[in-house]
Every structure is written in C-alpha cells, then in structure tokens.
Amino acid sequence: MSVGTAPEGRHFVGTPATAPGPLGPDMLRALVGIRADPLAYLASAWREYGDVVQFPIPRPPSYLVNDPDAVWQVLVNTGRTYGKSTIQYRSLALVTGDGLLAADTPAWREQRPLVQPAFHHRTLDRIVAHVVAAGERVIDEWSHNAAGLGAAGAVVDVDAAMMRAALEVVGHALFGTDLSPDADRLAAATLAALDVVVARARVPITPPAWVPSPGNLRLQAAVRELDSAVLAMVTERRRGPSGGESADMIDLLLAARTADGRALTRRQVRDQIATFVVAGHETVATALAGAWALLAGDPERQRLLAAESDTVLGGRPPTMADVVRLPYARAVMDEALRLYPPAWLLTRATLEPVQLAGVDVPAGALLIMSPWLLHRHPDRWDRPDAFEPERFLPGAAQTVDRTAFLPFGAGLRQCIGRDFAYVEGVLLLAQLAGRIEVSYPPGGTLPRAEPLVTMRPVGGVRLRVRVRPG
Ligand code: HEM
Structure with a gap:
C-alpha cells in the first residue's frame, strides 16, 4: 500500500500536517469514529489514506503508522528515539503504576533486570503442572455439561472457560500452589480497576484522576483494594518465602538484587504483580478463545490438531518437553495471534524529529500502531484474512516475514x-x-472483536463442545 501525500499548506492549530489524513467534516467523523469503534476506524483510515495517516489532533500530533518497516523501526528503537509516555500507557499506569509494561525508559531500565529472573525457565517448568490442572478442570466441566448429550454436545462459552483457566495459571505462577484469599482479592481488584480504566477511555471527556467523579471513585476503591491485597501478601512473604525449588514469582521478585545489591521497593513489587495479572491473563485467554473460534469453523484443521495431539500425547498429560513436539498446535496459536492479536494497539511518543516511510514526524508526536492491521498487510501476507496455520509450519512454502508478525x-x-504464553x-x-471437538451451534459464527485493553470477542465464544471418550 502506498503512502499518499500531505495536502499542501494543511495545518491543525499550530501544527503543520506532514501526512495525509481526514480534513474538514471528516475530522469530526474521525474523532467520533475513533472513540466509537477504534478498530474499524483505524482500518478505514488506513484503506483511505495509506500506510502513514495523520489525525486531526494538534496536541500531540498523532499518526497511525502501518508501514511494516516503519513499525519495526519504531519498536526496535524504543528507549532511544521513541518512548512509552503516551495516553495509552499513562491510563494503564493508573492500575499498574510503573510496572514493566507501562513504565517509560528510565524506570523500565532499572527494573527489567530485576524482573527477568521471575521468567527464568525454571518458572516456566513449574507452570506446566498448573496448565495441565487447568486443562483437566475445563475438560471435567465440559464433560459434566455435555453428559448424556452424545454427539449433540453442550453449548458453552469457551472464552469464559479460557479466561478462568488463564487466571488460574497466572495466579499459581505468581502466588504458588496455595492460593490464599489475598490472591483472589488481588486478581479481582486488578480486573475491577482495569474495567474502570476501559470505561474511562470510552467517554469523550474524562475528568482528571483527582476529580471525585463516580468512575474515579470506583477506580480509587479498586486501587486501594489492590494495594492492600498486595501489601498483605508481601508482608506475609517477607516473614518467610515459600522458598527453594517451589519459589513462585513473588518470591523471585522479592529476592532479586541488582549487581550493586539493590532490591525492588515494595511499591515496585506491587506494580509488577498488578502488571502480570493485567498482561498475563486476558491476553492468553483471548488468543486461545480466538483459536477455538477459528477451529470451530474449520473441521479439517481441527482434525489435524487432534491427530497431532493423539500422536504426541496419546491422551497423557503434556509435559514441557512436548512444547517443541507440537508444531501444529504452535502454528494454530500463531495464526490465532495473527488474526486476533490480543495486544491490538501499541503506542509510542517520538523523542526527536524522525522520518517514517518518507513522512516527517515532529518530536512529541503520538504514534499509533496496530498489530491487527499490520497482520493483514497485503504487502507481507498472502490471503491475509484466511485462517491458514500451515503458513507458520517449519518448511512452509512461503516463509513468514517475522518483522510483520x-x-x-x-x-x-x-x-x-512470550515463552510463558507459548x-x-x-x-x-x-x-x-485430544479430548474435545468444537463446532458452531445453528446460526453461530465467528464473534466480532471488540478492542478494549486487549481485543475481546463480543458476547464471548459460544460453541458446541463434544467431549471425545477419554
Ligand atoms: C498471548 C499472550 C500475550 C500477548 C499477546 C502479549 C503481548 C505483549 C506485547 C505486544 C507487549 C509489548 C507492548 C509494547 O511494546 O508496548 C507485551 C509486553 C509485556 N508483557 Fe505480554 N503478552 C502476552 C502474555 C504475557 C504474559 C503471560 C505475561 C506475564 C505473566 C506478560 C507480561 C508482559 C510484560 C511485563 C510486558 C512489558 C515488558 C517490558 O516492557 O519489558 N505478557 N506483551
């Protein structure tokens, strides 16, 4: 897709336009459209104006960037030419503080080495048992629902089941095997706070966080609850970690030290924990729900996935060593992540003037990038809208361009x-x-995706589930 040219002499109050974009009455439509249905609006702006679009927002000058090379350049240069101090991450920080995801470069640089050990491969080894237990619980529940229904199966919300399973896995990884009431309180408070942040983003004018509006009061209450749950948990751990081989992620965060002996502060530990709940729960669940929704419409590919499971696992619980023996399952997950990327929106601020795909972008501009659009870019993907997991298999006829994925x-x-999620x-x-088959009930079809903090299926993913004999 080519980039159009900026109209001569076009200005937004005080800011020269450097890229094509909506003007005149289209400007108002753009502002309304972006709030009402951001995904549809971004897609239509890209189709109409090209790979770099300037929106009619003077402060900060705001650009949609969907040129694959330019997106790559922005992401790999974050920390130097680009920062994360954007409206998106500042809203998230109302819940996660300066946790890794929302932190701008200086705070991030200090904390990443301290957080990294919590993602050591030993942690990943330990999550396998929790994944298997969560999977068994899902199968038991569905077997119970479908009992006696035979080939008809039961219609269930697969998305809700994936959300519960993913929360269970990240909860156990963080807090160990004995999930205390504080852990439940903590996860519930984080998700409640996140809901308020999403609701805030939906109204045209949001009062600053200090104004006692109903939304802000709810946010403050949820954040207070989150703070007190983390405090209770950290105080408990400081009395003695769960320790040794069974150390969970909180123990690892509390034990981490920089080369000069510094530890994370209590506030930083709280921010990381809230970040893991936010970043590690809905994302994985959405990817899995998307995979099942796609498989339900494609019985042949579902059969291929089941055949791989039968051959490799033969009905036994999976182990860490199986991850690399399941290339088709990995390809299905990748294709679901391509078509329904849970992190559908990435933003950056320019720290200096830059050129992106031939467009001059000033310092202090907001760059909006969407993996959802990029993963459908016709310059980089054949049949971009088709569900074809085979494109990700080793030895596929056409290799995937990783810079556009x-x-x-x-x-x-x-x-x-990333490894945790895979x-x-x-x-x-x-x-x-290996145990279930999914299909759409009469009239059922792929759900519409709604872009919230992550991209969520509207109304869940209601599928007919038949349990294969165990
Ligand atoms: C399918 C699942 C997942 C997806 C699609 C996903 C997506 C992403 C993306 C796109 C970013 C980069 C954001 C940016 O560049 O602005 C990110 C960062 C991050 N994610 Fe994930 N994520 C997933 C699972 C997880 C899990 C399981 C955890 C933790 C338990 C996690 C924790 C984080 C953290 C802490 C960061 C910030 C990293 C940093 O800046 O150093 N994510 N994730």
Whole structure:
C-alpha cells in the first residue's frame, strides 16, 4: 500500500500536517469514529489514506503508522528515539503504576533486570503442572455439561472457560500452589480497576484522576483494594518465602538484587504483580478463545490438531518437553495471534524529529500502531484474512516475514511473558484438542472483536463442545 501525500499548506492549530489524513467534516467523523469503534476506524483510515495517516489532533500530533518497516523501526528503537509516555500507557499506569509494561525508559531500565529472573525457565517448568490442572478442570466441566448429550454436545462459552483457566495459571505462577484469599482479592481488584480504566477511555471527556467523579471513585476503591491485597501478601512473604525449588514469582521478585545489591521497593513489587495479572491473563485467554473460534469453523484443521495431539500425547498429560513436539498446535496459536492479536494497539511518543516511510514526524508526536492491521498487510501476507496455520509450519512454502508478525511486540520492550504464553497456549490447545471437538451451534459464527485493553470477542465464544471418550 502506498503512502499518499500531505495536502499542501494543511495545518491543525499550530501544527503543520506532514501526512495525509481526514480534513474538514471528516475530522469530526474521525474523532467520533475513533472513540466509537477504534478498530474499524483505524482500518478505514488506513484503506483511505495509506500506510502513514495523520489525525486531526494538534496536541500531540498523532499518526497511525502501518508501514511494516516503519513499525519495526519504531519498536526496535524504543528507549532511544521513541518512548512509552503516551495516553495509552499513562491510563494503564493508573492500575499498574510503573510496572514493566507501562513504565517509560528510565524506570523500565532499572527494573527489567530485576524482573527477568521471575521468567527464568525454571518458572516456566513449574507452570506446566498448573496448565495441565487447568486443562483437566475445563475438560471435567465440559464433560459434566455435555453428559448424556452424545454427539449433540453442550453449548458453552469457551472464552469464559479460557479466561478462568488463564487466571488460574497466572495466579499459581505468581502466588504458588496455595492460593490464599489475598490472591483472589488481588486478581479481582486488578480486573475491577482495569474495567474502570476501559470505561474511562470510552467517554469523550474524562475528568482528571483527582476529580471525585463516580468512575474515579470506583477506580480509587479498586486501587486501594489492590494495594492492600498486595501489601498483605508481601508482608506475609517477607516473614518467610515459600522458598527453594517451589519459589513462585513473588518470591523471585522479592529476592532479586541488582549487581550493586539493590532490591525492588515494595511499591515496585506491587506494580509488577498488578502488571502480570493485567498482561498475563486476558491476553492468553483471548488468543486461545480466538483459536477455538477459528477451529470451530474449520473441521479439517481441527482434525489435524487432534491427530497431532493423539500422536504426541496419546491422551497423557503434556509435559514441557512436548512444547517443541507440537508444531501444529504452535502454528494454530500463531495464526490465532495473527488474526486476533490480543495486544491490538501499541503506542509510542517520538523523542526527536524522525522520518517514517518518507513522512516527517515532529518530536512529541503520538504514534499509533496496530498489530491487527499490520497482520493483514497485503504487502507481507498472502490471503491475509484466511485462517491458514500451515503458513507458520517449519518448511512452509512461503516463509513468514517475522518483522510483520508482532503479537508480542519487538525490540527491548518485547513481551517478557512470550515463552510463558507459548508454553501455556500450545500445551492447553493440544491437551484440549485430544479430548474435545468444537463446532458452531445453528446460526453461530465467528464473534466480532471488540478492542478494549486487549481485543475481546463480543458476547464471548459460544460453541458446541463434544467431549471425545477419554
Ligand atoms: C498471548 C499472550 C500475550 C500477548 C499477546 C502479549 C503481548 C505483549 C506485547 C505486544 C507487549 C509489548 C507492548 C509494547 O511494546 O508496548 C507485551 C509486553 C509485556 N508483557 Fe505480554 N503478552 C502476552 C502474555 C504475557 C504474559 C503471560 C505475561 C506475564 C505473566 C506478560 C507480561 C508482559 C510484560 C511485563 C510486558 C512489558 C515488558 C517490558 O516492557 O519489558 N505478557 N506483551
């Protein structure tokens, strides 16, 4: 897709336009459209104006960037030419504080080395048991629902089941095997606070966080609850970690030290924990729900996934060693992440004037990038809208251009939980595919995706689930 030219002499109050974009009455439509249905609006702006679009927002000058090379350049240069101090991450920080995801470069640089050990491969080894247990619980529940229904199966919300399973896995990884009431309180408070942040983003004018509006009061209450749950948990751990081989992520965060002996402060530990709940729960669940929704419409590919599961697992619980033996499950997960990237929006601020795809962008501009659009770019993907997991298989006829596949971002700020997500996603897909079959009930179809903090299926994913004999 080519980039159009900026109209001569076009200005937004005090800011020269440097890229094509909506003007005149289209400006108002743009502002309304972006709030009402951001995904549809971004897609239409891209189709109409090209790979770099300037929106009619003077402060900060705001650009949609969907040129694959330019997106790559922005992500890999974050920390130097680009920062994360944007409206998106500042809203998230109302819940996660300066946790890794929302932190701008200086705070991030200090904390990342301290957080990294919590994602050591020993942690990943330990999550496998929790993944298997969560998968078994899903199968038991569905077997119970479908008991006696035979081939008709039961219609269930697969998305809700994936949300519960993913929360269970990240909860156990963080807090160990004995999930205390504080852990439940903490997860519930984080999610409640996140809901308020999403609701705030939906209204045209949001009062600053200090104004006692109903939304802000709810946010403050949820954040207070989150703070007190984390405090209770951290105080408990300081009395004595769960320790040794069974150390969970909180123990690892509390034990981490920089080369000069500094530890994370209590506030920083709280921010990381809230970040893990936010970043590690809905994302994985959405990817899995998307995979099942796609498989339900494609019985042949579902059969291929089940056949791989039968051959490799033969009905036994999966282990860490199986992750690399399940290439088709991995390809299904990748294709679901391509078509429904949970992190559908990435933003950056320019720290200096730059040129992106031939467009001059001033310092202090907001860059909006969407893996959802990028993953459908016709210059980089054949049949971009088709569900074809085979494109991700080793030895596929046409190799995937990894620079145009960014479900986990790229560069130094790439997702720290990427391996965690693949271990969980691939093993759960294979484990469930060996035991269940999904299809759409009459009139059912692929749900519409709604872009919230992550991209969520509207109304869940209601599928007919038939349990294969165990
Ligand atoms: C399918 C699942 C997941 C997806 C699609 C996903 C996506 C992403 C993306 C796109 C970023 C980069 C954001 C940016 O560049 O602005 C990111 C960062 C991050 N993710 Fe994930 N994520 C997933 C799972 C997880 C899990 C399981 C965890 C933790 C338990 C996690 C924790 C984080 C953290 C802490 C960061 C910030 C990393 C940094 O800046 O150093 N994510 N994730």
